[in-house]
Every structure is written in structure tokens, then in C-alpha cells.
Amino acid sequence: MGRSYKHTVVIGASLAGLCAARVLSDVSDRVTLYERDDLPDGPANRAAVPQGRHVHLLMARGAAEFESHFPGLLDAMVADGVPILENRPDCIHFGAAGHVLGTAHRLRSEFTAYVPSRPQLEWQIRRRVLDIANVELVRTGVEEPVYDAAGGAVTGVRLDSGEQVAADLVVDATGRGTRLPAWLQKWGYERPREDVVQVGIGYASQRVQVPDGLLAEKVVVAGASREQPLGIGMLFYEDGVWNVTTFGVGKVEPPSDFAGLCALADEILPAHVAAALRRGTPLGEMSFHKYPASRWRRYDKLERLPAGILPFGDAVVSFNPTFGQGMTMTSLQAGHLRRAVTTPGADVVRACLRDTAKTTFPVWMMNAIGDLTLHRATGPTPWWYKPVGGLFDQFLGAAETDPVLAEWFLRRFSLLDSLYMVPSARLIGRAVRHNMRMWLAERRAGSQSVAVPQSA
Ligand SMILES: Cc1cc2nc3c(=O)[nH]c(=O)nc-3n(C[C@H](O)[C@H](O)[C@H](O)COP(=O)(O)OP(=O)(O)OC[C@H]3O[C@@H](n4cnc5c(N)ncnc54)[C@H](O)[C@@H]3O)c2cc1C
Known part of the structure; x- marks a missing residue:
């Protein structure tokens, strides 16, 4: 037997919080999710998740992990129009660090990838979490966790209204802007060390309706390189519209209008893709987003941590978004949490943080090498x-x-x-x-x- 809780609280009902609630619902009498943002009744963008307006690539591994927590999710997404990336040579154009990979062949070991937009994926998962009988989603903010100094433990949360709610475990899934480091300091603990790579990324995205029949691809990626600090990611989403995100690394600004976007496409995309974009119709305004630094908060390294609080999702580690890994790494954290709560005698928080560090390390390191040597990022750079x-x-x-x-x-x-x-x-x-x-x-x-x- 693993852990069983009377009441667990999750702060933040975005992807990480929803996954944590799903896992905890199996070992808690009650789970309460608190979310400060308005939650749309469908797949729509949210104010508190501005990144949702930009391309989000769901890795094949992430799709499989989400499916393991929410069986039937992938089929349901496909039924709702989410494109599948079939194992066909013309489905994907992939350029990384200035190299266009030889995808003009069938992959031998087949794998299927799915292309949901960020709002679509969150909505599909939120629907499933809302259907769980012992999970309640409450539309209010959490001001801060309640810390009991005598017991050295977080014992609940104080809501924006001032009301206090008791909990056996509080999960901080408030994203990369988490205030947990400051709260720890206030309670007399050390802040976690932060590993930081200054990537200086700027995103500019435009939805584009491309006339039917011009593009067989569903994913087009041309990553930045040492010589070319601008890149493009284009995904064909469930609404039949392309989301075209241009980005600059090392503080280089991406184009700020559709004409500039098309000019960049002429330079770095295959001619037929650039031509299709020029024949496309831009829908709505362009969206912009700045992502200054990848950040890994090393809670796993802290000697002292209060009991009863678990940082989760981007609140622990936020990866360079141009590599498209954040959601997949969150799905892995959900697996770690499941293992921790079902392992007899495990220290759930420590076990989850340790496993998260183990899976974060290789991905973080390869990203850092790529960013620091090929993408004009700055930060500690070991000689090797x-x-x-x-x-x-x-x-x-x-x-x-x-x-x-x-x-x-x-x-x-x-x-x-x-x-x-x-x-x-x-x-x-x-x-x-x-x-x-x-x-x-x-x-x-x-x-x-x-x-x-x-x-x-
Ligand atoms: C520009 C950009 C592009 C990205 N592209 C990709 C990609 O291609 N592929 C990929 O896999 N990942 C990508 N990511 C990462 C991905 O968006 C995140 O990993 C994913 O959203 C999980 O985040 P999260 O749930 O931890 O936090 P978030 O999505 O940031 O959500 C935090 C939630 O907490 C809520 N909240 C905060 N404070 C409180 C409070 N006090 N009380 C109540 N609620 C609170 C917020 O309202 C919000 O809903 C990208 C990120 C960015 C920034």
C-alpha cells in the first residue's frame, strides 16, 4: 500500500496541475484544484497561459504518457479533428541547428505523433479531470500555502478571500512564475539553487489559413542555428488553421508583421511552403511572447524542505520552448508522482523531486549544450x-x-x-x-x- 490522503490541494489548473490532480485522485478522499484564471468551456486561449497562442509541439513520448493517465485521450482528440502525424515522408519538414534532416523516407520504427494545439490539449485533459468524482475545481486564487512552524509542515492554503483550507499535501503547479522560493525563505528555509541558461528568446505567432491542397505537411520546423538566429515552427492544428511561430534566439527579434514572416519563410523554408504561406490569409492579430531564460529550480538539492508541499511542472523546471519538451516533461513528472504515492513507505515529495531531477538532467544538459554552443545563449559553460x-x-x-x-x-x-x-x-x-x-x-x-x- 502506498499513501492515502484525506484532502490534497493543487494550486493551478493548467496542464501540470490537472495531471497532479488526476494522480492524486486515486489516493485521496478529496482533491481540490484552485485556479485563478477564467476557464473557458472549450478549447480556447487563457489569459494566464499566454504561451498557448504560440506553437506547442507534443512529443510522441508525451502523447503516450498523457494517454497512460487519461486512457482514450488520443482517440478522442483525433475524433475532435486533431491531426495525426503519420509515418509519411511528406508529413514533416524538420530542420535543426541549420541542418534539414533526411525525412524523405519512411521511418523504420514507426511512431505516431499527434498535433493538438495547447488549448485543445488542456481542454481535453480538463474535461477528463472534471469528470473524476472526488476532484473539485474551484475558480479562485491561492494567496499562499499555510505553514505550521511548530510542525515544520505546510498544512493547507489561504485563498485570495482569506479563507483557510486544510490539506495533507499541497501541490504547487503555478508555473514558472511560482512564488515558492520566496515562501520558503519567509518560512526560514533556503531558496533552491537555480540553474539558468539565458536564451533570450522572442516569439511572434500568426494564425494563417492556407488554401487547401497546397501543403501535405502538418509540421514544419526550421530551428535556429549559429549563423541563423531566427527560426520558424508551423503546426497544422485541429481547426484547419496553421499556427506559424517565428522566433529569435540570443535576443534577436523575430519579424513583427506578416510581411516579415513571409520574408523569413522565403529564406529558411522550402520554396513550396514559403509560397503557400504567401497565398495564405493571416487571421487575427500577431501574438508576441518573451522567454528570457530556461530555469531549473533545484529543490532536489535542498537539505531541508517543509513537509506537505510539492513543487510540480514548470514550477520546478521550465525548458527552452523552442525544443518543444515542457508538456512531455510534465507528463513524466505525473508518472513520478504516481510511483511515489503508490510505493509503500516512500517520502512522496523527496521521491518525486529525485525522479524529476533524474529525467530532467539529460534533457536539460543537451538543451544547454545546444543553446550555449549553437544558439547564442549565455550561462555557465563547462569546457566540454x-x-x-x-x-x-x-x-x-x-x-x-x-x-x-x-x-x-x-x-x-x-x-x-x-x-x-x-x-x-x-x-x-x-x-x-x-x-x-x-x-x-x-x-x-x-x-x-x-x-x-x-x-x-
Ligand atoms: C512560448 C512557449 C512555448 C512553449 N512551447 C511548448 C511546446 O512546443 N511543447 C511543449 O511541450 N511545451 C511547450 N511549452 C511549455 C508548456 O507551455 C508548459 O510546460 C505547460 O504549459 C505546463 O505548464 P504548467 O502547468 O506547469 O504551468 P502553466 O501552464 O504556466 O500554468 C500555471 C497555472 O497556475 C495558475 N496559477 C498561478 N498562480 C496561481 C495562484 N496563486 N492561485 C491559483 N492559480 C494560480 C495560472 O493561472 C495557470 O493556469 C512552451 C512554453 C512557452 C512559454
């Missing part, structure tokens, strides 16, 4: 990041024309086979040999093309 970044650049270069390497990358990027982006020695050897062959072929072709005019 540069050579590893260089090797990775080589690997992606080879993956442009070697489908085996491209498939390996796409599966790892989708966080499917492992969270570690570390190719085996055999694959590195393959990448090096491939690049050597390409280089020699280019040299040979170069000397022949020089020879032609001489003999003519």
Missing part, C-alpha cells in the same frame, strides 16, 4: 560543451542524408527511446564515415567541374 556541440553538429550534418541517423535523432528528439541524446560509438563512427564520404564526393565533383571548362 563546445566539443560535444561540435560533434553534434557533425552528427546532424550526416543525418541530412543518412536516414538511419535522421531516424535516431527524430526518435530521441521525440523523447521516445531514451531521454539521453548520446549516440553509440557505432553511430558516431557511422556519422564520421558518412561525412567523410560526402566530403570526398564533393571534392571529386568540385575537381571535375573545374576540369570541364578547361577541356571545353
Whole structure:
């Protein structure tokens, strides 16, 4: 037998809070979710989740994890029009760090990806959580958790109205703007250390209606690179409209209007995609968002923590959004919480934080290497990041024309086979040999093309 609680409270009913409530509903008599923002009765954007207006890529691993917590979710989304990314070569255009991966082939090990918008995914999950008999969602803010100094524990929450509500466990799912570090300090604890990478990302998004038949793709990604600090992510969502997000890294501003967006597309997207966008109709205003830094709050490293409070979701770690991992990593945290509450004798908070640190580490590290060596980010840079970044650049270069390497990358990027982006020695050897062959072929072709005019 694992834990059983009388009453658990979750602050914040966004993706992380909803997942936490789902897990806790199995081990609590009652779960109360508090949400300060207005919650629409359908898949619509919310004021407190401004990122929802920008492209959100759901990784294949995240889809599988969400399905494990909410069986039937994926089929229901498809029934509601969410596109599936089939295993077809023309379905995806994927460029990373200046390399366009060789996706002009079928992946050997098939996997299915889903393309719901952020509001759609949250709405589908919220509906399911609202259907759970012992979960109540209350539309009010939490002012702060109630801390009992004598017991060294959080014992409930104080609502914006001043009312106090008792709880055995309080989950802080208030997102990257969490005030938990300040509350800890106020209660006499240390603030968690923060690992920070200053990525300086600016997002600018425009919904675009593209005439039918012009694009077979459903996902188009052209990531930023060392030479090209601007990127584009385009997803075809359930409402039949493309969400086109342009972004700049290292404080480079993305285009601020549709004309600028099209001009960037001309530069970095395949010609047929850029042409389709030019024939498209922009719908509504452009949305803008600044994301200055990726941030990992190291609660796992704190020696002292009050009992009864668990930070969760983006409140623990917020990843560079251009890599599209946040929701998937949240879904993994839900799995950690489930394991913790069902493991006999486990210290639930510590176990969940420890497992979250274990799954965060490889993803955080690879992002940091990419950001610091290829994307003009600033932050602590161990000496070995540069050579590893260089090797990775080589690997992606080879993956442009070697489908085996491209498939390996796409599966790892989708966080499917492992969270570690570390190719085996055999694959590195393959990448090096491939690049050597390409280089020699280019040299040979170069000397022949020089020879032609001489003999003519
Ligand atoms: C620009 C951008 C693009 C992104 N793109 C992707 C992507 O492509 N793929 C991906 O997987 N992830 C992406 N992410 C990350 C993803 O949005 C988050 O990981 C995901 O939303 C989970 O966040 P969360 O639930 O922890 O917090 P949030 O979504 O930030 O929600 C926090 C909630 O807490 C509520 N709240 C806060 N304080 C209180 C309070 N005191 N009382 C009551 N309620 C409170 C808020 O109203 C809000 O509803 C992106 C993020 C950004 C910023």
C-alpha cells in the first residue's frame, strides 16, 4: 500500500496541475484544484497561459504518457479533428541547428505523433479531470500555502478571500512564475539553487489559413542555428488553421508583421511552403511572447524542505520552448508522482523531486549544450560543451542524408527511446564515415567541374 490522503490541494489548473490532480485522485478522499484564471468551456486561449497562442509541439513520448493517465485521450482528440502525424515522408519538414534532416523516407520504427494545439490539449485533459468524482475545481486564487512552524509542515492554503483550507499535501503547479522560493525563505528555509541558461528568446505567432491542397505537411520546423538566429515552427492544428511561430534566439527579434514572416519563410523554408504561406490569409492579430531564460529550480538539492508541499511542472523546471519538451516533461513528472504515492513507505515529495531531477538532467544538459554552443545563449559553460556541440553538429550534418541517423535523432528528439541524446560509438563512427564520404564526393565533383571548362 502506498499513501492515502484525506484532502490534497493543487494550486493551478493548467496542464501540470490537472495531471497532479488526476494522480492524486486515486489516493485521496478529496482533491481540490484552485485556479485563478477564467476557464473557458472549450478549447480556447487563457489569459494566464499566454504561451498557448504560440506553437506547442507534443512529443510522441508525451502523447503516450498523457494517454497512460487519461486512457482514450488520443482517440478522442483525433475524433475532435486533431491531426495525426503519420509515418509519411511528406508529413514533416524538420530542420535543426541549420541542418534539414533526411525525412524523405519512411521511418523504420514507426511512431505516431499527434498535433493538438495547447488549448485543445488542456481542454481535453480538463474535461477528463472534471469528470473524476472526488476532484473539485474551484475558480479562485491561492494567496499562499499555510505553514505550521511548530510542525515544520505546510498544512493547507489561504485563498485570495482569506479563507483557510486544510490539506495533507499541497501541490504547487503555478508555473514558472511560482512564488515558492520566496515562501520558503519567509518560512526560514533556503531558496533552491537555480540553474539558468539565458536564451533570450522572442516569439511572434500568426494564425494563417492556407488554401487547401497546397501543403501535405502538418509540421514544419526550421530551428535556429549559429549563423541563423531566427527560426520558424508551423503546426497544422485541429481547426484547419496553421499556427506559424517565428522566433529569435540570443535576443534577436523575430519579424513583427506578416510581411516579415513571409520574408523569413522565403529564406529558411522550402520554396513550396514559403509560397503557400504567401497565398495564405493571416487571421487575427500577431501574438508576441518573451522567454528570457530556461530555469531549473533545484529543490532536489535542498537539505531541508517543509513537509506537505510539492513543487510540480514548470514550477520546478521550465525548458527552452523552442525544443518543444515542457508538456512531455510534465507528463513524466505525473508518472513520478504516481510511483511515489503508490510505493509503500516512500517520502512522496523527496521521491518525486529525485525522479524529476533524474529525467530532467539529460534533457536539460543537451538543451544547454545546444543553446550555449549553437544558439547564442549565455550561462555557465563547462569546457566540454563546445566539443560535444561540435560533434553534434557533425552528427546532424550526416543525418541530412543518412536516414538511419535522421531516424535516431527524430526518435530521441521525440523523447521516445531514451531521454539521453548520446549516440553509440557505432553511430558516431557511422556519422564520421558518412561525412567523410560526402566530403570526398564533393571534392571529386568540385575537381571535375573545374576540369570541364578547361577541356571545353
Ligand atoms: C512560448 C512557449 C512555448 C512553449 N512551447 C511548448 C511546446 O512546443 N511543447 C511543449 O511541450 N511545451 C511547450 N511549452 C511549455 C508548456 O507551455 C508548459 O510546460 C505547460 O504549459 C505546463 O505548464 P504548467 O502547468 O506547469 O504551468 P502553466 O501552464 O504556466 O500554468 C500555471 C497555472 O497556475 C495558475 N496559477 C498561478 N498562480 C496561481 C495562484 N496563486 N492561485 C491559483 N492559480 C494560480 C495560472 O493561472 C495557470 O493556469 C512552451 C512554453 C512557452 C512559454
